[in-house]
Amino acid sequence: MNxxxxxxxxxVDPVKxxxxxxxxxxxxxxxxxxxxxxxxxxxxxxxLVRLITKHAYIAGAGLVSTxxxxxxxxxxxxxHAPDESFDRATDWLYQGMAKAYADGAARLAIAGDNPMxxxxxxxxxxxxxxxxxxxxxKPALEKIANFDINWNIVSYPNPSWARQVFPDDAEDVAVxxxxxxxxxxxxxxxxxxxxxWKAHNANLRSRSAWLNGERxxxxxxxxxxxxxxxxxxxxxxxxGGASTAKNGITCNPNIPTEEVFTTPxxxxxxxxxxxxxxxxxQGTLIDDIRVRFEAGRIVEAHASRGEAVLNKVLDTDEGxxxxxxxxxxxxxxxxxxxxxxxxxxLFDENAACHIALGQxxxxxxxxxxxxxxxxxxxxxxNSSLIHIDWMIGSGEIDIDGIRADGSRIPVMxxxxxx
Amino acid sequence: MNxxxxxxxxxVDPVKxxxxxxxxxxxxxxxxxxxxxxxxxxxxxxxLVRLITKHAYIAGAGLVSTxxxxxxxxxxxxxHAPDESFDRATDWLYQGMAKAYADGAARLAIAGDNPMxxxxxxxxxxxxxxxxxxxxxKPALEKIANFDINWNIVSYPNPSWARQVFPDDAEDVAVxxxxxxxxxxxxxxxxxxxxxWKAHNANLRSRSAWLNGERxxxxxxxxxxxxxxxxxxxxxxxxGGASTAKNGITCNPNIPTEEVFTTPxxxxxxxxxxxxxxxxxQGTLIDDIRVRFEAGRIVEAHASRGEAVLNKVLDTDEGxxxxxxxxxxxxxxxxxxxxxxxxxxLFDENAACHIALGQxxxxxxxxxxxxxxxxxxxxxxNSSLIHIDWMIGSGEIDIDGIRADGSRIPVMxxxxxx
Numbered sequence: 001m002n003x004x005x006x007x008x009x010x011x012v013d014p015v016k017x018x019x020x021x022x023x024x025x026x027x028x029x030x031x032x033x034x035x036x037x038x039x040x041x042x043x044x045x046x047x048l049v050r051l052i053t054k055h056a057y058i059a060g061a062g063l064v065s066t067x068x069x070x071x072x073x074x075x076x077x078x079x080h081a082p083d084e085s086f087d088r089a090t091d092w093l094y095q096g097m098a099k100a101y102a103d104g105a106a107r108l109a110i111a112g113d114n115p116m117x118x119x120x121x122x123x124x125x126x127x128x129x130x131x132x133x134x135x136x137x138k139p140a141l142e143k144i145a146n147f148d149i150n151w152n153i154v155s156y157p158n159p160s161w162a163r164q165v166f167p168d169d170a171e172d173v174a175v176x177x178x179x180x181x182x183x184x185x186x187x188x189x190x191x192x193x194x195x196x197w198k199a200h201n202a203n204l205r206s207r208s209a210w211l212n213g214e215r216x217x218x219x220x221x222x223x224x225x226x227x228x229x230x231x232x233x234x235x236x237x238x239x240g241g242a243s244t245a246k247n248g249i250t251c252n253p254n255i256p257t258e259e260v261f262t263t264p265x266x267x268x269x270x271x272x273x274x275x276x277x278x279x280x281x282q283g284t285l286i287d288d289i290r291v292r293f294e295a296g297r298i299v300e301a302h303a304s305r306g307e308a309v310l311n312k313v314l315d316t317d318e319g320x321x322x323x324x325x326x327x328x329x330x331x332x333x334x335x336x337x338x339x340x341x342x343x344x345x346l347f348d349e350n351a352a353c354h355i356a357l358g359q360x361x362x363x364x365x366x367x368x369x370x371x372x373x374x375x376x377x378x379x380x381x382n383s384s385l386i387h388i389d390w391m392i393g394s395g396e397i398d399i400d401g402i403r404a405d406g407s408r409i410p411v412m413x414x415x416x417x418x
Numbered sequence: 419m420n421x422x423x424x425x426x427x428x429x430v431d432p433v434k435x436x437x438x439x440x441x442x443x444x445x446x447x448x449x450x451x452x453x454x455x456x457x458x459x460x461x462x463x464x465x466l467v468r469l470i471t472k473h474a475y476i477a478g479a480g481l482v483s484t485x486x487x488x489x490x491x492x493x494x495x496x497x498h499a500p501d502e503s504f505d506r507a508t509d510w511l512y513q514g515m516a517k518a519y520a521d522g523a524a525r526l527a528i529a530g531d532n533p534m535x536x537x538x539x540x541x542x543x544x545x546x547x548x549x550x551x552x553x554x555x556k557p558a559l560e561k562i563a564n565f566d567i568n569w570n571i572v573s574y575p576n577p578s579w580a581r582q583v584f585p586d587d588a589e590d591v592a593v594x595x596x597x598x599x600x601x602x603x604x605x606x607x608x609x610x611x612x613x614x615w616k617a618h619n620a621n622l623r624s625r626s627a628w629l630n631g632e633r634x635x636x637x638x639x640x641x642x643x644x645x646x647x648x649x650x651x652x653x654x655x656x657x658g659g660a661s662t663a664k665n666g667i668t669c670n671p672n673i674p675t676e677e678v679f680t681t682p683x684x685x686x687x688x689x690x691x692x693x694x695x696x697x698x699x700q701g702t703l704i705d706d707i708r709v710r711f712e713a714g715r716i717v718e719a720h721a722s723r724g725e726a727v728l729n730k731v732l733d734t735d736e737g738x739x740x741x742x743x744x745x746x747x748x749x750x751x752x753x754x755x756x757x758x759x760x761x762x763x764l765f766d767e768n769a770a771c772h773i774a775l776g777q778x779x780x781x782x783x784x785x786x787x788x789x790x791x792x793x794x795x796x797x798x799x800n801s802s803l804i805h806i807d808w809m810i811g812s813g814e815i816d817i818d819g820i821r822a823d824g825s826r827i828p829v830m831x832x833x834x835x836x
Contacts, residue, residue, distance in 0.1 A: 033500065034500070034502065036506075043461065043464060043486070046461060046488070049488070049491070050488070050490045050491060050494065053490075053491045053494045053495075054494040054497075054498055057494055057495055057497075057498035057499040057500075057503070058498045060500050061499065061500075061503070062499075062500075062502070062503050062506050063495075063503060063506050063507070063508060064491065064494075064495070065508050065511065066486070066488070066491065067485065068461070068484070068486045070464065070467070070468065070484070072468045072471075073467070073468060073471045073482065073484065076468065076471045076472040076475055076482075077471075077475055077482070079472075079475075080472055080475035080476045081475040081479065081480075082451065082452070082475075082478050082479075082480075084452065084480070085475070085479070085480050085481060088454075088480050088481050089481070090481060090483050090518075092514040092515075092517045092518050092521075093483065093511075093514055095514065096510040096511055096513065096514035097510075099510045100508075100510050103510075
């Protein structure tokens with residue numbers, strides 16, 4: 001508990017870390033001169049925060065404000081706080097962030113928390129705290145989910161996360177391995193990361209352009225434990241890679257990203273699906289998910305581990321049982337090829353095709369920026385406090401696109417673009 | 419720049435650090451069950467933040483929210499941010515804090531920043547940034563200055579501060595020495611710190627009770643370079659040690675504290691005064707201050723070092739040239755006896771009698787809680803964006819109390835209570 005902050009030798013390559021900071025500012029955010037930046041980070045990510053702060057100011061940022069989360073403080077709350085604390089959240093802070101975004105600030109999140117932090121805490125308290133936080137965070141999250149502003153997530157190899165991904169290695173080795181995996185997936189392990197991101201964005205754009213040209217009404221997923229027809233929302237639009245926010249700034253919200261994705265129809269999902277990777281949800285690992293959909297709604301849900309948390313998540317609100325996103329990722333993606341389970345959606349979702357429970361992205365509609373929430377709902381867009389991705393793709397999945405006339409086109413075979 | 423957070427051996431005694439956390443929560447704040455806590459801290463104070471968080475939750479805190487400042491991020495702004503950044507501040511955050519205080523949250527600040535952090539930066543930029551911050555912070559500061567809520571400041575021995583106080587020592591030695599000085603001054607170097615604070619509060623209460631009984635209209639300070647008559651505000655009240663906030667909670671805002679203090683009359687200060695210790699003001703050291711007052715207003719100001727910053731401070735607003743506080747501290751106080759210059763007002767002001775430029779404390783009036791800002795002003799209370807203490811006391815200062823009939827009573831002789 002008595003750990004001072006020290007400048008110590010570190011297994012994290014400082015050159016690549018600084019490239020990651022540059023990519024976050026120049027590619028991830030496309031931060032504009034005079035634009036403020038609101039950043040959130042684990043305290044352990046301080047070295048990356050400092051480099052991003054530097055590059056944000058070099059890019060002309062007005063004010064960079066960083067809000068740190070500390071795993072020890074979170075655990076102290078679970079261990080010592082009175083019961084009534086778990087229905088509370090810092091609504092004033094989130095309202096302030098929403099105001100900052102409304103006034104033009106960009107948003108950057110550094111991921112890297114220990115995915116298993118809360119695995120030994122009372123699941124009921126975890127669910128209550130998450131729900132209170134989701135409700136309080138909604139004004140700010142809406143600005144991000146509606147893509148009102150340019151935003152970005154990058155990752156830092158926290159020791160607590162690295163130990164989870166590489167449990168058999170010493171901490172320094174684990175941190176170095178995770179750092180190198182993050183650097184490779186984020187395309188900063190090469191001399192011209194910004195150029196590499198340009199080429200990668202062009203590739204993802206051509207995939208989504210093809211899907212948008214086909215205008216499928218549904219996708220049919222078949223694989224071990226999965227036979228699922230995912231209806232697509234009326235007027236859905238596929239996106240992938242760089243995308244333009246409503247403030248006119250073209251950014252790469254997720255670094256890394258390998259997916260093309262769109263909005264399913266909340267009422268038109270039928271069949272059953274099995275997860276192909278564990279889902280790490282706010283400190284709990286949920287494994288071997290098996291669900292059955294009827295008319296878009298999950299009517300049956302099981303998991304070999306974390307089933308209680310899964311069912312609590314599904315009970316968050318009506319939209320938590322319906323899909324808000326469907327995404328296609330080839331099995332040969334670099335993250336999949338790494339063979340690692342990151343216990344972190346930002347990485348694991350880019351290793352495989354996936355679906356997401358909960359809130360849809362209004363940008364994934366033709367002319368989405370001008371649609372009201374009511375219009376989004378009328379076209380099949382789902383609404384919820386949550387948005388949780390989980391993987392159903394693998395090297396054994398086949399996907400057909402179904403046209404309005406019922407004809408089928410192969411989209412993927414054995415996990416690769418057909 | 420690439421400094422990961424490590425749990426390393428530390429020269430800071432963990433037992434005394436935990437006692438300091440307990441004293442902050444139980445004595446400094448008297449945190450109530452269900453009360454939220456808003457904490458600010460340098461990132462280097464993480465070990466103390468964690469212990470305070472733990473003890474706050476044990477005391478029944480609702481939510482503990484900590485906001486970290488990072489010296490490297492501050493320097494990155496000065497070195498890289500566009501010029502227009504320096505007229506900006508995170509107003510949305512301070513407005514949110516003001517809302518949290520209005521809703522019942524307590525406030526704890528951990529001090530310990532490098533007092534010389536900005537000494538090599540452009541003084542004009544420092545002044546602009548400070549002014550923008552003062553304006554933005556005003557809604558939150560008013561809740562603190564008006565004593566609407568229970569609040570507290572404690573200190574952590576940051577390495578960058580320790581190196582300043584003990585420049586001839588290795589960093590670990592400097593941190594250990596500063597930690598021990600903080601622990602002694604904060605009365606946590608004994609077995610029953612909470613009991614020690616009870617006795618200390620009783621002693622300070624008896625001093626202020628005597629001064630309140632005397633009802634002096636002015637104090638006359640005489641010493642090397644000082645011949646100053648400080649008129650006291652009409653209906654002023656002396657305070658010292660524990661005090662009851664408007665929310666009904668009795669707390670010790672400053673840890674350490676050795677002073678009894680009240681509100682001078684903003685229009686009735688005459689003569690000249692010289693500082694007896696350097697003033698460390700937001701990164702600049704201001705030394706050998708010499709000022710002349712006419713009708714309460716500083717009409718002439720000099721300093722051997724930092725004069726430009728001093729004059730910028732005085733130009734903040736009209737109230738910045740007038741006094742908002744006068745405080746009495748015996749020369750034999752433990753902090754004075756340590757012989758150290760802490761470059762930190764929280765400590766240095768408790769080593770000597772001092773005056774403060776700027777905003778007065780409305781609690782330092784009889785029935786102060788019920789006075790409007792207009793009534794405070796009518797009775798002589800000063801108003802300003804700033805509140806800056808500086809030392810005029812020493813072992814050579816004599817102070818007389820002047821009664822309404824002009825008669826004089828010795829208050830201090832050679833720096834000690836007469």
